[in-house]
Amino acid sequence: MSQFWSPLVHRLSPYVPGEQPRVEGLIKLNTNELPFGPSPAVAGAIEAAAREGLQLYPDPQSGALCEALAAYHGMPRDHVFVGNGSDEVLAHAFAGLLKHDGQLLFPDITYSFYPTYCRLFGIAYETVPLDGAMQVNIEDYRRATGAIVGAVILPNPNAPTGVGLGLDAVERLLAMHAHAPVVIDEAYVDFGAQSALPLIARYPNLLIVRTLSKSRGLAGLRVGYALGQPHLIEALVRVKDSFNSYPLDRLAQAGALASLGDEDYFQQGCAAIIENRAQLVTGLERLGFAVLPSQANFVFARHSARGGAELAQALRAKKILVRHFNAPRIDPFLRITVGNGDQVSVLLQALEDILSC
Amino acid sequence: MSQFWSPLVHRLSPYVPGEQPRVEGLIKLNTNELPFGPSPAVAGAIEAAAREGLQLYPDPQSGALCEALAAYHGMPRDHVFVGNGSDEVLAHAFAGLLKHDGQLLFPDITYSFYPTYCRLFGIAYETVPLDGAMQVNIEDYRRATGAIVGAVILPNPNAPTGVGLGLDAVERLLAMHAHAPVVIDEAYVDFGAQSALPLIARYPNLLIVRTLSKSRGLAGLRVGYALGQPHLIEALVRVKDSFNSYPLDRLAQAGALASLGDEDYFQQGCAAIIENRAQLVTGLERLGFAVLPSQANFVFARHSARGGAELAQALRAKKILVRHFNAPRIDPFLRITVGNGDQVSVLLQALEDILSC
Known part of the structure; x- marks a missing residue:
């Protein structure tokens, strides 16, 4: 608060982007980036x-x-x-x-x-x-x-x-x-x-x-x-x-x-994500998640027994970032970016370990 | 005009930036860029x-x-x-x-x-x-x-x-x-x-x-x-x-x-512009321009006998771009970016040719 602010500034509620941490070895599935670079x-x-x-x-x-x-x-x-x-x-x-x-x-x-x-x-x-x-x-x-x-x-x-x-x-x-x-x-x-x-x-x-x-x-x-x-x-x-x-x-x-x-590189990249998404969805469903039908490079999934915030935190402890929104209706969900094959496997294994505790 | 525009759009008067033409061999002294690249x-x-x-x-x-x-x-x-x-x-x-x-x-x-x-x-x-x-x-x-x-x-x-x-x-x-x-x-x-x-x-x-x-x-x-x-x-x-x-x-x-x-490159670049500016001012004054005291990488100058629009157009015909503002009080002036030594010389020669006609 400051007397110098325009009245507008007081009414703003700035957007909070997903974290962009600078931590080595992190698996970053929280801001829907591709797991590989551009052409x-x-x-x-x-x-x-x-x-x-x-x-x-x-x-x-x-x-x-x-x-x-x-x-x-x-x-x-x-x-x-x-x-x-x-x-x-x-x-x-x-x-x-x-x-x-x-x-x-x-x-x-x-x-x-x-x-x-x-x-x-x-x-x-x-x-x-x-x-x-x-x-x-x-x-x-x-x-x-x-x-x-x-x-x-x-x-x-x-x-x-x-x-x-x-x-x-x-x-x-x-x-x-x-x-x-x-x-x-x-x-x-x-x-x-x-x-x-x-x-x-x-x-x-x-x-x-x-x-x-x-x-x-x-x-x-x-x-x-x-x-x-x-x-x-x-x-x-x-x-x-x-x-x-x-x-x-x-x-x-x-x-x-x-x-x-x-164009070839672009098409191949999109196809790879679609393929990895299918693997991710199958794996999540096997672990007891309900997954909304996704046409994006992320999935939105809720577990039948465990809360979204709890799971996001447990994944973070294993150096895997996913996005959780602390908001009405979507609080039980995780938004998980579709990574590459290895990332999908590591994520699913981590969730399996967490859920078996 | 469109029914789909927000009312705001109707009241705007968009800024018009200086030209960024894509013409070979042009001497571009119209948008206050440095005549050399960065570090x-x-x-x-x-x-x-x-x-x-x-x-x-x-x-x-x-x-x-x-x-x-x-x-x-x-x-x-x-x-x-x-x-x-x-x-x-x-x-x-x-x-x-x-x-x-x-x-x-x-x-x-x-x-x-x-x-x-x-x-x-x-x-x-x-x-x-x-x-x-x-x-x-x-x-x-x-x-x-x-x-x-x-x-x-x-x-x-x-x-x-x-x-x-x-x-x-x-x-x-x-x-x-x-x-x-x-x-x-x-x-x-x-x-x-x-x-x-x-x-x-x-x-x-x-x-x-x-x-x-x-x-x-x-x-x-x-x-x-x-x-x-x-x-x-x-x-x-x-x-x-x-x-x-x-x-x-x-x-x-x-x-x-x-x-x-x-820092060295930065300081040398600024010093070079200040030196070239002094040459440009001296040359312009010799040609009959009054030049405002400049602390920038451009000068604002008016000729004792010839109009700003006319001079800008004559320079353009010689493939030299400077900026002229068709606005009250500043209409007689040219805003000229301080270029490198060659550009300063070419500009002064062009103005001399134009003014002798």
């Missing part, structure tokens, strides 16, 4: 960019990267916006598209940054409970005639549950709130979920947000992007150019471009 | 960071970098905040420290991003005219008893004039508005101006903002920082953690750290 082409591109031109400002529009993303997704250049991680893209979307007189709707259990953005930007919101199976039911987003919905944001697949929505369900949501912006946060879509990309041409209210942090193994590079019709992209550009003209440094632009150019 | 240690550090761990999130607090900056400036760690370029640091300062019931004061001629931030965050402001010599006169920031000043922001040296304020003047400002946050934007301080650093311990209302883009030749890396007492830093952290937890990627953190470790 080898990335380091080469970064090294070239580091050797020349660092004294010059980067392209403020990240033009080459936007063009590459547009080509990759088969869209015009003016359908693409990039930012310093999808968190920054989401922040601009909250400020520029999701603040209206009507309330913003999102699930009660979802990415915990959403209510934080709402407090930062003064956005009124209403959370919509997941159903009994911890799934988003689109019909729960319908409101009585006359009730004003300002906007909607949903991750697909949802976090921290990992549960995905079909394209038909997303389309019903877009049609249901045709006059409101609808943001689909596809941070984890590449691990088997259905993208809403095919709907962009027909739904002027649809903005998709993506990240290179997860499926492209570039969490350390901070690159996210949005896809949507140009009038939505323009709102993001206007906010960005009122906040920070140069959000992506030269190295991030170069590295992201190189990653996009290596 | 060679920077590329090495980035290459090491690119080869390992890019799939992992960066340290969200940039702890090692903050500690190095604290040690460099002889302050405790809790006096330091870092962001994605000083533009992001400024944005968080506007949101978290400069928005109050009273008006924000800044010069009428200054960094043109300030009014843009004000519109983004809904901050009421009043501009204070530079005096007849285009200098900040601190007495002009005094207000009648009862008039509420919310906060003050000043660049030192000012941009685009390059004119610096002495430490005594800055201290008078801090004492004059002891109950209001005062941000001193020291983006260009390393080229011969006096820093307000010695005042931090005694003035709880002082926040200093710095960048590695100018004097450290790292515009392409996007690293800025703030220094001040912990209660001010905490406001910035709270805003940052409500906006984007991971503003600096792994490469930027590594490169910035390496730059801080090479």
